[in-house]
Amino acid sequence: MDMKGYSVSWTKHKKEPYFAVHCTTRQRQCIQANHGTPEETTSPNHSLKLALSTSQNTLLPMLLHALVAFMLLLTSIGTAFSHPIASNSPLPVLSHHDNASHTLRPSAVLQKFRRIRAHLKKINKPAVKTIKSPDGDLIDCVLSHQQPAFDHPHLKGQRPLDPPERPKGHTDGETITDSFQLWTDSGEVCPEGTVPIRRTTEQDFLRASSIGGFGRKPRRGVRRDSTGTGHEHAVVSVNGDQYYGAKASINVWTPTVTDPYEFSLSQIWVIAGSFGNDLNTIEAGWQVSPELYGDNYPRFFTYWTTDAYQATGCYNLLCSGFVQTNNRIAIGAAISPRSIYNGRQFDIGLMVWKDPKHGHWWLEFGSGLLVGYWPAYLFSHLRNHASMVQFGGEIVNSRSRGYHTGTQMGSGHFSEEGFRKAAYFRNLQVVDWDNNLLPLSNIHQVADHSNCYDIRVGSNNVWGTYFYYGGPGRNVRCP
Structure with missing residues (x-):
């Protein structure tokens, strides 16, 4: 050697x-330069369309599903985890598993994000200071x-x-x-x-x-x-x-x-x-x-x-x-x-x-x-x-x-x-x-x-x- x-x-x-x-x-x-992280490619609009695509062709279910999806967007915009910077994060998008199946109803999507938010609330503690790394x-x-x-x-x-x-x-x-x-x-x-x-x-x-x-x-x-x-x-x-x-x-x-x-x-x-x-x-x-x-x-x-x-x-x-x-x-x-x-x-x-x-x-x-x-x-x-x-x-x-x-x-x-x-x-x-x-x-x-x-x-x-x-x-x- x-x-x-x-x-x-x-x-x-x-x-x-x-x-x-x-x-x-x-x-x-x-250092090997390798800045930049993969971007999420699924837009919020696509997520909303995906959620609404499972609704039936009657007016009342469509309105109900649209209301649930709208609530999902509203709950995702706020500062969910007591971090000021969190309000600037992108809106939630479905994972590729969900996009592939096209079967999740708005209520299931909402439940999924409620579970995610509950986990994040346990993990992300209030910060005295936040530092942004070059890698994002x-x-x-x-x-x-x-x-x-x-x-x-x-x-x-x-x-x-x-x-x-x-x-x-x-x-x-x-x-x-x-x-x-x-x-x-x-x-x-x-x-x-x-x-x-x-x-x-x-x-x-x-x-x-x-x-x-x-x-x-x-x-x-x-x-x-x-x-x-x-x-x-x-x-x-x-x-x-x-x-x-x-x-x-x-x-x-x-x-x-x-x-x-x-x-x-x-x-x-x-x-x-x-x-x-x-x-x-x-x-x-x-x-x-x-x-x-x-x-x-x-x-x-x-x-x-x-x-x-x-x-x-x-x-x-x-x-x-x-x-x-x-x-x-x-x-x-x-x-x-x-x-x-x-x-x-x-x-x-x-x-x-x-x-x-x-x-x-x-x-x-x-x-x-x-x-x-x-x-x-x-x-x-x-x-x-x-x-x-x-x-x-x-x-x-x-x-x-x-x-x-x-x-x-x-x-x-x-x-x-x-x-x-x-x-x-x-x-x-x-x-x-x-x-x-x-x-x-x-x-x-x-x-x-x-x-x-x-x-x-x-x-x-x-x-x-x-x-x-x-x-x-x-x-x-x-x-």
């Missing part, structure tokens, strides 16, 4: 100076004790905890740059005592396959054999011991996702349970998900479940669960800069570990930036410890065109291409019972479909345990 002379990350290592890339807001050469996101600065986590009965009336003791062996010798998420390019920050939360919109819900499934991963296997689930992995894992955390630096790319209901992600999994309905996971990394976010930016995300993705857990702060403590990181916001093929590389450091004192699972981004924690009460098995840790990539293969998806994993290139071309994880570690960071042992590596996405593990004095992974998806060997 020829790495000498290349800059690899936004972090600065004391002994390895060639790992330094300082990308500030004035050094945008590290609205970042609301919400008082920390008013974030969604504190809707949970266990946390009512409480406030976020103080920072815990970090694992032994964790160094603060790395420095971070001014810019690591796109929304910070505005130069605006959230005040102390608030947390930045990406605002969820009606359009976010309308892209989802269902209202109830919004913000959740579909149930699927986590373990090595994911054949038939539509999810494919290229991962390394360790098991057979008790684990209290994991740490790695993850290379950030912008993989192509070819279907709006697929995603591509790279993350750390902290896992416990029998891999049945009692599966517990904590997950953090970056993902490209057009369905969830409406664009193709890689975004920093978190996830959790305590029942194998059935009824508990969600992405980011889309339900009561994760408690955010940091005013500089917006979970779900676009990461900037990103890696460039055969060019500069960018990675993010992530660490998840169990606080020895209170038992909560904390998340650190970069070096020293504590994002927040998953309270121990959320879990059953993870209330004690993890039984497996995984690192790697995952994609969804929907086969919507009748053949394997072209959705990319990592950089979209196979592991054999190596540094600056293939995506990587480096400095993989786990946390033991005594809060020590340790190198991995007894590593297992698995690629569900190695002709589509593969993985190659290595080790050296600079990167510790590392691996390259990923691939293009559909190709001559992956039909």
